[in-house]
Amino acid sequence: MRPLDPRLVRRSATVRTHLVWSVVLGVVTALLIIGVSWCVAEVVARRFTGDEVLLLPLAIAAAFGLRAVIAWAHGVVSERAAIRVKAELRSEVVDDLLDPRRVGPRPGSGRLVALLGPGMDAFDGYVGRFLPQLALAAIVPAAVIAVIAWTDLLSAVIIVVTLPLIGLFMWLVGMLTRDRVERRWAAMERLARHFTDVLDGLVVLKVFGRRQERGIREVGDRHRVETMRALRLAFLSSLVLELISTISVALVAVSVGLRVVEGHLDLRDAMFVLLLAPEAYLPVRRVGMMFHDSTEGATATAELLDLLDHDRHEGTVAPPAGPSTITVSGARLTHPGRSALSLAVDELRVEPGEFLAVVGRSGGGKSTLLDVLLGFERLDAGSVTVGDTALADLDIAAWRESVAWVPQTPHLVAGTLGENVALGQRGASAEEIAAAAGDAGLDLSLGRVVREGTTDLSAGERRRVAVARALLRIRRTDAWLVLLDEPTAGLDAHHEATVLTALRESGATVLVVTHRPETVAAADRVVEVAA
Template sequence: MAPLDPRLVRRSRGVRRLLGASVALGLATAGLVIAVAYVVAQVVAHRFDGEPVAALVAAIAAGLGVRAFVTWCHTTVSARAAATVKAELREEVVDDLLDPRRLGPRPSSSRVVALLGPGLDAFDGYIGRFLPQIVLTGLVPPLVLLAVASADLLSAIVLAVTLPLVIVFLVLVGMVTKDRIDRRWQALERLGAHFADVLDGLTVLKVFGRRQEQGLREVGERHRRETVRALGLAFLSSFVLELFSTLSVALVAVSVGLRVVEGDLELEPALFVLLLAPEAFAPIKRLGAMFHDSTAGAEATAELLNLLDHDRHTGTGPAPDLRTAEIVLDGIVVRRDGRAVPGLDLAHTRIRPGEFIAVTGPSGCGKSTLLSLLMAFERPTTGYVLVDDVDLSSIDPVAWREQIAWVPQVPGLVPGTIEDNVRLGDVAASREDVAAALRDAGAADLPLDRVVDESGDDVSAGERRRIAVARAVLRVRRGSARLVLLDEPTAGLDASREAAVLATLRSLGVTVVVVAHRPETIAAADRELRLASRMVLA
């Protein structure tokens, strides 16, 4: 895991500004360290000679004050940059998830919550402290080494030999730590996913008397153990790093001290070297101490950038009119990462205008993937989706979806009334239009003014689906939708309501593609598209 992902630099203006400011402030810090050490060495040497040093002491005080001010500026700039970068990434992730040109499956809600919550909270240590310290580590030791070389070449050689050893040890610590941090992050993700699953099914779990305290306790304990192990490794590595740097400075001090006693080195350059030698190692030690605090932020950064790093639609062409356009799926194969078997394998099929097609097949054969392709949420790995001989990838996805009414397996709801949720299909629809759509969807018993929650806990699964079907019917009746895609719309409905929904779908006069398991839905269709390990058209 690289200390700084280049993708973060390209995406974030806040990081670029921080790195620029860190370079300027790092150069100022290195200059002040060298200047203060030089003046302190002069003060001690002049006092041994009995010369006045009042002006030099004032210069030391001024130098220390300026250095403290530069350090405060660096800390302030870094803290503000961390807050800015977090805000930028949060906004970018939200915009990306809502981007109509986004391709590929959406991440799970638990993963997004873990990244935008604890993940971005770790940016305070990563962006605010670790990245600026990387810049200081890259600037201060080389400049200090040059200053030492100007005063005593032998001491500079000793530092030049020992500094890389400390850096190599720091790299080795990072390689060992990565495994621990990966385990800790995975434990945190498991904890978040487990907690989200418990919350989603809390009502059912309570009804059946299933208690989840033990499961949450075990997952939390696993996260605690991984955190304690990472902390133990951090303390141990900091001790070893401190030991190596101390021994290296001791080598310089012994060499300088012996040569001063023998008269081979003047007092002033000797003091200058002794004061600068620890400063050459100080940035590296601070970097090592901050490394463990930053690894969670670096891991979250990689996860966020991976989430944002995906293909997007580039099509800008107009969408053909789906009242007359024929859709052809030719040689479609959709492959998933980590799966040997394709998620969808379809040799050839046509969807003609006005057809009612039931898509069937065993679980995992690609029925929902087929709807995702038709919605332009995904692009086939190989093959083409053609609309009147126009590749779907060249069509503007927004214009394409304006002609589609979509009912997913778990339809979404918004806080408000049932009328508000149905009117999402067409905000300009009248109350009478909404009532007619509900009636056609077998939901005439649902009051328009009934308030529903975004979670949908106050409606049954069947009521949720009927609301979504009414939303789709409203779009078709209002003339905006010409293709209806439904994923098991009659699941959870009784026979009479299922018959009402199917009758309405057949009467719409537009193309309907429905994922179906129930024989009644398959029988109502014009034809069946059965998906298997190799697709065959019934």
């Protein structure tokens, strides 16, 4: 894992500005460290010779004060940068998920909660403390070693030889830490997913008397164990880094002390080198100590950037204004992490106004076919054309204006049933909403208030709400294609017949994924999909 992901620097102007300020303040800090060390060495040397030192203590006090101000400014700049970067990334992730040009599966809610919650909180340690210290570790030791080499070459050689040992042990610690941090992050995601799943099904679980305290406790205990293991390793690695730096400074001190006693090195130069030597190791040592604090933030950064790095639709061609023939040829698609094909369609042609039923075994690619037609997925091979234009060349947002979609698990928003039916159709009259609901067999009061989620209505009622949305969309817009995924599952014979009749009478091109024999029988043609 790289200390600084180049993608973050390219994507965030705040990070670039923050790094520039860190370099500038790091240079000033290095100059102040060298200046203070020289003044202290000069004071000690003059006191031994009995010379006056009236102004030097004032200069030392002023330098220490200025160094404190620089450290405070560095902290303020870093904390503000961390806050801005978190806000930018959160906004970018939300915009990306809502971007109609996005291609690929959406992440699960559990993963998003973990990333945008605890993952983003870890940015305070990563952007706010680790990255500024990384700049100091690159600037201060180099400046200190250069000044020491000008004063005493042997001490500089000792520091140059021993300083990489800290880097070597940091690398070894990083190799050990990586697996622990990845396991802790995986435990955090499992905890978030488990908790989200429990909340989604809480009503059903309570109805059947299933208690979830034990499951949540077990998942939480695994997260706690992984966290404590990571902390134990962090403390042990800090001890190792402290020991190495202490021994290295001791080597410099012994060398300088012996040469002062033998008269080969001036007292002023010896004091100057002794004061500067620890400063060569301190920034690097602090990077090692902050590494554990930053690892979770770096991991979250990589996850977020991976989430944002995906294909996008680049097409700009306007879709056909009316019903057109849809042709799928040689379509092949494999989802990441799977070796088997997710979709395999050699030839499929859907004529305008046709009612087509898509059948096949579960996992055969039926829902994936709808995702491809909606532009949520991009084929690995083959093509989809609408009229004479490839789907990949169409303006995807404009294309979706021609489509009414009924997913397998429709969602509700907080409000009335009428508002849920009219979702996305501002200005729809009460008569239009009632007509669409009636044709979809939604024999419920449209003034009934429902909450966000899926617990206020049965599965069949939610599907009828989604069908009513599709009918209203067809009647009020230029939508001419209806894509439905198991729209009649959970419906009785009467409501199923009502829904199928409304779809046939809509005049739109209908492509329905189904396992129901009644729906298959109502179709003009049946196509089997088997990946």
